[in-house]
Amino acid sequence: MNIAVCVNHVPDTETKVKVGADGKTIDSAGVNYMLNPYDEFAVEEALKLKEKLGGDVTVMSLGPDSHKETLRKALAMGVGKALLLKDEGVRDSYGIAKGLAEELKSMKPDVVLFGKQSIDYDDAQVGTLVAEMLGLPSVAVVVKLDVHDGKAVCEREIEGGHETVETTLPAVFLAQKGLNEPRYPSLKGIMAAKSKPIEEKSASPAEIRVETTALSKPAAKGAGKIVGTDKEAVPELVRLLREEAKVI
Amino acid sequence: MKLLAFAEQRDGAFKKSSFEAVQAASRLAGSMGAECVALVIGSGVAGIAAELGQYGATRVLAVDDPKLERHSNTAYAKVIADVAGKEGADVVLMAASQMGKDLAPRVAVKLDAGLAADCVALEADGADLKAKRPVYAGKGLIEVVVKTATKVFTLRPNVFTAVKGEGTATVETVPAGLSDSDFGSVVTGTKVATGRPDVTEADIVISGGRGMKGPEHFNLIEGLADVLGAGVGASRAVVDAGWRPHDEQVGQTGKTVSPTMYVACGISGAVQHLAGMSSSKYIVAINKDKDAPIFQVADYGIVGDVFEVLPELTDHLKKALGKE
Ligand SMILES: Cc1cc2nc3c(=O)[nH]c(=O)nc-3n(C[C@H](O)[C@H](O)[C@H](O)COP(=O)(O)OP(=O)(O)OC[C@H]3O[C@@H](n4cnc5c(N)ncnc54)[C@H](O)[C@@H]3O)c2cc1C
Ligand SMILES: Nc1ncnc2c1ncn2[C@@H]1O[C@H](COP(=O)(O)O)[C@@H](O)[C@H]1O
Numbered sequence: 001m002n003i004a005v006c007v008n009h010v011p012d013t014e015t016k017v018k019v020g021a022d023g024k025t026i027d028s029a030g031v032n033y034m035l036n037p038y039d040e041f042a043v044e045e046a047l048k049l050k051e052k053l054g055g056d057v058t059v060m061s062l063g064p065d066s067h068k069e070t071l072r073k074a075l076a077m078g079v080g081k082a083l084l085l086k087d088e089g090v091r092d093s094y095g096i097a098k099g100l101a102e103e104l105k106s107m108k109p110d111v112v113l114f115g116k117q118s119i120d121y122d123d124a125q126v127g128t129l130v131a132e133m134l135g136l137p138s139v140a141v142v143v144k145l146d147v148h149d150g151k152a153v154c155e156r157e158i159e160g161g162h163e164t165v166e167t168t169l170p171a172v173f174l175a176q177k178g179l180n181e182p183r184y185p186s187l188k189g190i191m192a193a194k195s196k197p198i199e200e201k202s203a204s205p206a207e208i209r210v211e212t213t214a215l216s217k218p219a220a221k222g223a224g225k226i227v228g229t230d231k232e233a234v235p236e237l238v239r240l241l242r243e244e245a246k247v248i
Numbered sequence: 249m250k251l252l253a254f255a256e257q258r259d260g261a262f263k264k265s266s267f268e269a270v271q272a273a274s275r276l277a278g279s280m281g282a283e284c285v286a287l288v289i290g291s292g293v294a295g296i297a298a299e300l301g302q303y304g305a306t307r308v309l310a311v312d313d314p315k316l317e318r319h320s321n322t323a324y325a326k327v328i329a330d331v332a333g334k335e336g337a338d339v340v341l342m343a344a345s346q347m348g349k350d351l352a353p354r355v356a357v358k359l360d361a362g363l364a365a366d367c368v369a370l371e372a373d374g375a376d377l378k379a380k381r382p383v384y385a386g387k388g389l390i391e392v393v394v395k396t397a398t399k400v401f402t403l404r405p406n407v408f409t410a411v412k413g414e415g416t417a418t419v420e421t422v423p424a425g426l427s428d429s430d431f432g433s434v435v436t437g438t439k440v441a442t443g444r445p446d447v448t449e450a451d452i453v454i455s456g457g458r459g460m461k462g463p464e465h466f467n468l469i470e471g472l473a474d475v476l477g478a479g480v481g482a483s484r485a486v487v488d489a490g491w492r493p494h495d496e497q498v499g500q501t502g503k504t505v506s507p508t509m510y511v512a513c514g515i516s517g518a519v520q521h522l523a524g525m526s527s528s529k530y531i532v533a534i535n536k537d538k539d540a541p542i543f544q545v546a547d548y549g550i551v552g553d554v555f556e557v558l559p560e561l562t563d564h565l566k567k568a569l570g571k572e
Contacts, residue, residue, distance in 0.1 A: 011384070013500045013501065013519070013520045013523070014519060014520075015384065015387075016387070016519075017383075017384050017387040017388040019388075024390075026384075026388065037501045038501075092362070093363075093365075094356070094362060094363070097353075119384070119385065119500055119501065120383065120384060121383050122366065122382065122383060122384070122385060122504070123365050123366075124349050124365060124366070125352075125353045125356075125363060125365055128321075128349075128350065128353035128354060129353040129354075129356070129357060131354070132325070132353060132354040132357040132358070133357055136432070137321075137322060137432030137433040138321065138350075138432075138433065139433055140321075140346070140349065140350045141346060143494075143495075153436075156346075157346065157495050158346040158347070158438070159263075159345060159346055159445075159446035159448060159449050160440060160441055160442070160443075160444070160445060160446040160449075161438060161439050161440040161441045162438070162439045162441070163319070163435045163437065163438050163439075164435065164436045164437035164438070164439075165433050165434065165435050165436065166433065166434055166436050167432060167433035167434070168432075171432075171433065176494075177494050177497070177501060177502070178493075178494040178495075208395065209361075209362030209363075209394065209395055209396050210362040210363065210364050210392050210393070210394050210395070211392060211393050211394075211395055212390045212391070212392050213390075213391045213392065213393055214390065214391040215383070215388055215389070215390050216388070216389050216390075216391075217387070217388060217389070218382070218386065218387075218388070218389050218526075218527065221526065221531075221544075221545045221547075223544070224533075224543045224544050224545060224546040224547065224549055225546070225547060225548060225549065226538070226543065226549045226550070226551060227548050227549060227550055228550060228551075229550065229551045229552050230550075230551075230552040230553070230556060230557065231552065231556045231557050231560040231561075233550045233552065233557075234550070234557060234560045234561050234564050235564060237532070237548055237550060237561065238561070238564045238565060238568055240548055241509070241530075241532075241548070242568065245509070245529075245530045245547070245548075247452070247508050247509040247529075247530055248452075248476065248509075248565065248568070248569065
């Protein structure tokens with residue numbers, strides 16, 4: 001089984017958004033980056049599939065050199081091969097997907113895993129874009145994946161419930177929290193990852209289709225209002241909800 | 249200029265977010281002097297298609313085929329792209345629902361279009377369209393311009409209005425034109441979790457955190473939710489503890505919600521939680537710690553014990569709503 005995992009390197013969840021000098025992206029000073037949380041589920045699932053069915057896992061990321069940090073995390077978790085599709089420029093999701101699809105085309109994996117979305121731009125596009133570009137079936141927001149006999153049965157989240165989705169392989173899966181419990185890299189794994197090579201290639205060029213023209217912070221909420229303390233405040237709260245907010 | 253709005257239905261009923269997409273499209277078309285067409289896909293859907301007239305559609309296309317009974321993202325995306333192509337649509341709109349998010353990227357590739365996902369604002373800017381979308385789970389907002397000739401937008405549920413009117417629409421049925429090979433993955437079953445609305449679609453969300461002390465106390469949250477017809481949410485702390493299913497998690501690594509009212513019970517208001525819910529119209533917080541960060545974003549806060557305040561609040565609301 002040939003398995004590929006695509007991972008993104010994103011500002012961690014503590015990041016305070018400060019608009020950078022270009023007015024379009026965040027000021028990255030003091031920002032810590034991490035392996036995109038959903039991609040961690042994707043890496044774990046790839047490792048589990050390999051343990052069950054055998055084969056190779058390759059992790060890849062498209063971006064500048066800093067993405068190596070995230071690739072190393074995946075190596076430390078136990079992934080065998082890492083590939084950086086190098087690009088220092090600005091790309092939209094379409095451009096990222098195009099670069100990844102180009103590489104995957106020659107790799108011909110049986111299973112391609114993505115996270116369901118990057119927690120920076122929350123786009124939730126790249127995995128499905130890649131699937132369509134490659135002409136492969138896909139299942140998004142997967143919380144259960146069972147691969148056997150050249151097909152997969154998945155459970156995916158939808159509003160207020162779950163769907164069971166069946167597909168043949170090769171196919172693309174987008175991991176959601178709940179799919180598994182990502183393993184912690186062992187000390188041995190971390191040490192080994194330091195010396196594992198990361199292959200580098202330049203990403204195939206792409207044009208921008210969706211251009212970001214400005215970044216702002218949403219209007220700050222006014223200072224909160226304390227209605228009162230304990231259950232004695234309930235009647236006043238209900239009055240405010242009915243008469244002031246008119247929500248009930 | 250022509251806009252195509254895809255209206256998702258499940259089991260023969262449209263979702264509210266579908267009405268939002270149709271109304272947003274017809275409003276945009278109105279402001280730009282453009283044409284607007286709505287599209288319904290499924291099996292046995294021709295009969296419900298006319299309902300979209302009440303949300304501003306004047307022409308509805310129904311692709312009604314037994315093969316489309318079970319959802320398949322590859323087949324649905326092909327139908328949408330084919331119809332958009334035949335109609336010569338310049339803009340395709342749909343809800344950023346789980347189905348919309350599963351279809352829009354495929355439609356974009358087929359139409360050689362750019363996709364702006366999960367938009368919270370979309371307006372005409374001369375002959376162009378300008379969209380706004382949240383990033384960093386709502387800690388930022390970006391403005392985007394789609395530069396391709398054909399453009400695809402998904403709209404965040406609960407943000408655009410859907411007001412029912414008196415309008416009527418003509419319905420045309422269109423053949424699906426699909427072959428077996430168009431069905432890459434197929435939905436073979438659906439499980440409904442609780443019957444309560446999903447947090448991303450609910451008008452009101454009641455969420456519980458670690459302050460609820462244990463899974464057995466979430467009946468207090470559910471009781472209040474049921475009085476209000478609300479969805480139930482949770483902080484990551486309680487999801488990780490296994491008290492609640494992860495599809496209820498609100499926050500940066502859970503769901504982003506924008507209900508009319510969000511009630512946070514025993515939730516401290518960590519930055520990752522706030523990221524997922526601070527765009528709610530009204531925020532109510534109940535927390536015994538007056539310095540909890542949740543109070544900084546709450547429109548209405550009660551400093552108190554959830555075990556005292558919640559039953560009282562549920563009782564009062566029952567009375568106020570005549571639900572005793
Ligand atoms: C990578 C990453 C991603 C994350 N993503 C998310 C996310 O998506 N969503 C999310 O929610 N969190 C997320 N978190 C976790 C977040 O940082 C907090 O740990 C979490 O939100 C805390 O949950 P809580 O408010 O329920 O618990 P706590 O912070 O423990 O707060 C409990 C609150 O309950 C109050 N309380 C206690 N007893 C009572 C009582 N009897 N009556 C009233 N109030 C009471 C306390 O005063 C306290 O304020 C993430 C963290 C990381 C590192
Ligand atoms: N630069 C990137 N390199 C590799 N994979 C990526 C990159 N950006 C996004 N992805 C993958 O695509 C998924 C969805 O991302 P997005 O569409 O940006 O929300 C992520 O969870 C990753 O698995």
